[in-house]
Structures are given as structure tokens and as C-alpha cells.
Amino acid sequence: MLTVKCRVRIQRRFATERLLPLVLAVTLSACSVLAPKFNRPEVSVVSVEMRSGNLLQQNFAVKLNIQNPNDRALPVSGVHVELNVGGDQIASGVSDHAFVVPAFGESEFDMTIKANMALAFMKLADKMDKHSDSIDYDLTGAASIDLPFLRNVAFHQTGAFSLK
Numbered sequence: 001m002l003t004v005k006c007r008v009r010i011q012r013r014f015a016t017e018r019l020l021p022l023v024l025a026v027t028l029s030a031c032s033v034l035a036p037k038f039n040r041p042e043v044s045v046v047s048v049e050m051r052s053g054n055l056l057q058q059n060f061a062v063k064l065n066i067q068n069p070n071d072r073a074l075p076v077s078g079v080h081v082e083l084n085v086g087g088d089q090i091a092s093g094v095s096d097h098a099f100v101v102p103a104f105g106e107s108e109f110d111m112t113i114k115a116n117m118a119l120a121f122m123k124l125a126d127k128m129d130k131h132s133d134s135i136d137y138d139l140t141g142a143a144s145i146d147l148p149f150l151r152n153v154a155f156h157q158t159g160a161f162s163l164k
Contacts (some may be wrong), residue, residue, distance in 0.1 A: 004137065041074065041143060042067040043155045046108055058115045059072040062093070064110050066143065074145055075100050079111060081141035091115035134160035
């Protein structure tokens with residue numbers, strides 16, 4: 001015959017086994033409610049200006065525009081970008097300049113990118129030899145967001161530079 005202590009242990013064990021899945025489900029659903037859902041920001045190039053350089057590497061000041069389609073402000077603590085042309089990376093840069101993009105708003109910010117113009121000119125010459133009207137590019141990167149449930153918001157923009 002089972003002692004009272006054994007019965008109590010068995011009852012606690014069954015109660016724990018039954019309640020544990022319920023507690024986990026409630027906890028996970030609470031996390032999904034508390035963690036905000038953010039849509040990807042739209043990033044576009046506003047202007048590019050050459051600052052310095054030599055034959056192999058050039059530094060450009062690039063002004064980017066970031067549009068926030070969310071109902072909350074995005075506190076951005078940094079940004080990194082890569083510019084790829086024809087599948088090859090020709091430029092990249094990082095910025096640790098912090099700024100805030102207002103809810104349903106936009107902000108412009110400046111950053112420096114380093115480019116390999118020799119590779120870019122090779123891609124351009126190849127396209128011109130093929131009598132192309134444009135050259136496709138991919139701008140990818142991420143904005144580091146200073147929020148507890150969201151750390152990085154990736155972005156990707158494709159387009160074409162006109163060769164005419």
C-alpha cells in the first residue's frame with residue numbers, strides 16, 4: 001500500500017506534467033504579443049559624391065533615405081550596406097551614427113562607402129560591349145535597431161543604372 005508521502009509525490013508529478021505544456025503555451029503566446037512585428041524599411045540612394053581615392057579604392061559619401069512603414073519609431077544604432085553589380089561586390093560601408101526614423105516617416109543619413117572602381121569599370125565595359133542600356137545592381141544590408149525584441153532589420157533593393 002502506498003504511503004501518504006508517495007501519493008502526494010505522484011499527484012504533484014501528474015499535476016506538473018499536465019500543467020507544464022499549458023504554462024509553456026501561455027508563455028510563448030505572451031512573448032508573441034509583446035514582441036512587436038516590424039515590416040522591412042525601404043532604403044534608397046539619394047546621392048553619391050566622391051570624397052577621395054586612388055586607382056584601386058575610392059571613398060564615396062552616400063546619402064541614403066530610409067522609410068519606416070511601421071507604427072513605431074525605429075531607433076537605428078548603425079547601418080551596413082553592400083552594393084553588388086553583376087553578382088560581384090563593388091562597394092561596402094558601415095556607419096555607427098545613431099538616428100531615429102519616426103513612425104510612418106522617413107530619415108536621410110550619410111555614410112561613407114569604399115568602392116573598387118576597377119571592378120566597377122570592368123563590369124561597365126562588359127555591359128557596354130554587349131550594347132546594354134543599363135546595368136543591374138543589388139543594394140543589401142541591415143539596420144541595427146536598438147529595441148529589446150528586434151536587433152537587425154535587413155533590407156534589399158534592386159535597380160538598374162542607366163548607361164545612356
